[in-house]
Amino acid sequence: MGKRKITVKELASILGVSISTVSKSLSDSYEISDKTKARVQKLAKKYNYKPNRIAVNLKSGKTRTIGVVLPSILNNFFTKVLYGIERIASQENYNIITCISYESYDKEVSNMQILSNGSIDGLIVAIAEESQIKGDFDHFKESIEEGNPVVMFDRVTDLVDCDKVVVDDYNNAFIATKHLIDIDCKNIALVSTIDFLGVGQLRVDGFKKAIMESFGELDQDLIITTNTENLEYELTQLLANKKIDGVFAIDEDSSLAAVKTIKSQGYHIPNDISIIGYAGAKIANNLTPTLTTVNQHGITIGKSAAKTLINRLNNGDKEYKKKIIEVDIDQRESTMKRKKIL
């Protein structure tokens, strides 16, 4: 103990100079003689002086801290995004304060309020499920009005004017569906546990477009939107009633459930049924068979969001931008049919 943090004031009194001399010396000001600077800097080093960040923040009105509000952290995608944000933040000398909304509107609002009280310079957010359902985004508008810029990613809304980083879910779902069609699937089902999310809708729409374009008609019964608990049951029913040869699972839960169910019902993947889904590489690579996925590039999204925010912080004037991150398909075994043995 005893080594307590030292302050400018204390340094000044030890050296018998004024506080401002110390402060200026530490920032290497031209006003101070080299000799004095040296003395001060030496002592500062000796006592391991570090300016109190809180005081600096208060003085400067800046915190060099970014608030991040995520719906969940036990989720591969959001974790990746957070990782991307952290990479950029730490590189640009920003700290990040992470809050979790747990998909709850109230939690999200309170997170935003706690952060928008001077703790942070700006926010990166993916909107909570409940807020999207509710359609209430006033807390974001407020934060922006109060001078804390917001960057939204993935879960965004047109109702708030701010920077956004998204993937083109509509188009990517289209491409994913086309991938199944290209390998000769004729009866493609879609499974989803995220129908209440904007991104969920977009993916379904992209799917529909691809189906219509290729087949001219769409069987609504092949679209299962449900929750994780019921998915296995509903998919089992579908498999029993319809001849399915391809499945597009538009989120991680439904991807895992689909693989499990299809196998347990005695179908071979990909020979009987091909499947493309959403999942992180680690999971996709360790399923049997390995799962072809739409790679969302979470890290890229996080990096882009952080860069966007820091840019805005540095020069607040520009127009709001919507950045679209390219996505690609990581083909694995689940869509690699063996040569048909007739």
Add this chain to the structure above:
Amino acid sequence: MGKRKITVKELASILGVSISTVSKSLSDSYEISDKTKARVQKLAKKYNYKPNRIAVNLKSGKTRTIGVVLPSILNNFFTKVLYGIERIASQENYNIITCISYESYDKEVSNMQILSNGSIDGLIVAIAEESQIKGDFDHFKESIEEGNPVVMFDRVTDLVDCDKVVVDDYNNAFIATKHLIDIDCKNIALVSTIDFLGVGQLRVDGFKKAIMESFGELDQDLIITTNTENLEYELTQLLANKKIDGVFAIDEDSSLAAVKTIKSQGYHIPNDISIIGYAGAKIANNLTPTLTTVNQHGITIGKSAAKTLINRLNNGDKEYKKKIIEVDIDQRESTMKRKKIL
């Protein structure tokens, strides 16, 4: 715009009262008349006044913020711990600032320094790989000396005096190995990609003890400590040269690699070779076969670490404690042998 954050001073001038009257009214002080309080509070609400946290922090010398330094965030275990920390923190009205050391000593030191400058009240840390190898823990001691209590979890060291939250890796590895022995495995291999970590060593030791206790001798060749890239190759060699009927994989990477390799070499799990490993439930449940795991209860660890830190923050006097979290085995298919068909 224009709705800029409002301050006590501004409220005071609008109402024509003094700053301290406003401040006291807002904290519902007994010194102020109900009438005045009401006026102030009404106006504060109208302007959506929120005390500037930075100013409050500076004044109080507390930040109600916990720093968390993790070696990685793209890791199921650490993510779970972070989740646990967040749960408690948010419940106790603390924020968390998350930094990632990327297993690097330098990054860890700089993270600690950035945080130990007044930004936080205390720290929760799992030591980076490189620091463990290097054996240099001065940055932790310094932080503690400067008045920022540290709680270490999982990756801890006896060389720093502070609160710790760990699992009994030695004993748990012992139990895991016994689990294999109980289902009649006679030739058990251990695979590891974390031999440089303290926890890695402990798990190996626990394994050895169980083997010695049951068989009286230990074949060192059955212990593979390597890195993720080489594991498949080395395990393949081992399977070719020795008769193995059980595998204990002591980390997630080696668990996944072991399952993959054993299957690809044509062995049946669990009938030919049983396997127990470390992995999150989501992965374990979706492997084929599902993987029996040592459940480390990351969330519990995180919660415990956060509670420990907050406790210390509230009453700094007590002795340092080491809390040991109970671990259990989640048995799944990879250790459920079918009846032998002779």
Add this chain to the structure above:
DNA sequence: GTGAAAGCGCTAACAG
């Protein structure tokens, strides 16, 4: 080249 003083926004001891 150095120092005094103000002020960031807030709280609280002390006066009135």
Add this chain to the structure above:
DNA sequence: CTGTTAGCGCTTTCAC
């Protein structure tokens, strides 16, 4: 019951 004042630790203008 209300107001004045000092001060948290720092930076910065303005005097000297």
